[in-house]
Amino acid sequence: MFEHTSRHNNNDETVLPIPSNNETSYFDESWTEDDLKQIIRKMNLKVTPQRILILQTLHEGRVHITAQELYEKVQKINSDVGFATVYRFLKGMAESRVVTELRMGSMPTRYELTPKKHHDHMTCTACGKIVEFQNKNIEDHQEKVAKQYGFKLTHHVLELYGICTSCQMKK
Amino acid sequence: MFEHTSRHNNNDETVLPIPSNNETSYFDESWTEDDLKQIIRKMNLKVTPQRILILQTLHEGRVHITAQELYEKVQKINSDVGFATVYRFLKGMAESRVVTELRMGSMPTRYELTPKKHHDHMTCTACGKIVEFQNKNIEDHQEKVAKQYGFKLTHHVLELYGICTSCQMKK
């Protein structure tokens, strides 16, 4: 459950498969240790082996991961990393917008490295599959709504829930 | 914080103030004890004074309320109501779709009696003001996205976050 993720670009009618992968690295690009250090420094934090390892594991691992899952992965590589550090760093990265928090229902928070282009999620409630999509029309209409009420939007949460094709057939 | 709520009907450009109220009853209509009993029976639950009181308080109280807040309100009227019962009944009503759960960020879940017409929420992160809106265009585009990926949608979560007019000025 909750293993399949694909990333697509969807401007209303168009579906453009981009990076897209299921279990492995988040971006096509790989990050050198220097890249990792740069990112950490950019958020005004000191570079520590723990933070490098956590960030690296996050980058190489599955796209939507929980703090617990990330902690376990990191543990296998270096057991000198406490889970408080994972939580702390994850929280810090969320504040710096380096990672994005995903709270789906009442399940534990999942994290993903904030992508260059914003996307939203559609989740199958039967098998946990997550489809990422972008839809400019929806985003535009959100801005319209905000403008109507005089709000200045900072962010939003859009999650679609339903049954995916394969789960519909299994039934 | 988190006290002002207004409900509007917003089909893209149009803003039609409907029932709308801030602190008091949810619907214009008032519910008799028989109404309350009917609702409870409809969800295949037995009618008890606790459930009547909880439902009544929910109906008369603020639109988006936490389990804790509801418990405290109910307590003042009849201290023979345990908070386990409040949580349990709230959970039951959520399953029967009598109430809708609102999970905003990491704050405690808020509940509202499920309205006849679906709406989404826009929240001011400075003062907690919640604006309810309906936007058919967004809903339509959501369905389009779902269709593209073969999903059958069951529900969705759309929350807009930003700064309201008055908070923008205060700054």
Added chain:
DNA sequence: TTCTAATTGAAAATGATTATCATTACTAGT
């Protein structure tokens, strides 16, 4: 190298929600 504030990990604390379970109260059937 030295100094000091930042970071760390283990463990305890928190806070919302849920589960337990002995007691009580509905209500269908008499």
Added chain:
DNA sequence: ACTAGTAATGATAATCATTTTCAATTAGAA
């Protein structure tokens, strides 16, 4: 109305994710 049988209740303990504490360690500026 009376009773049995089941559902509901509430005090309390348990969960579980996340956060905090704090003493020990470490990064990195000078």
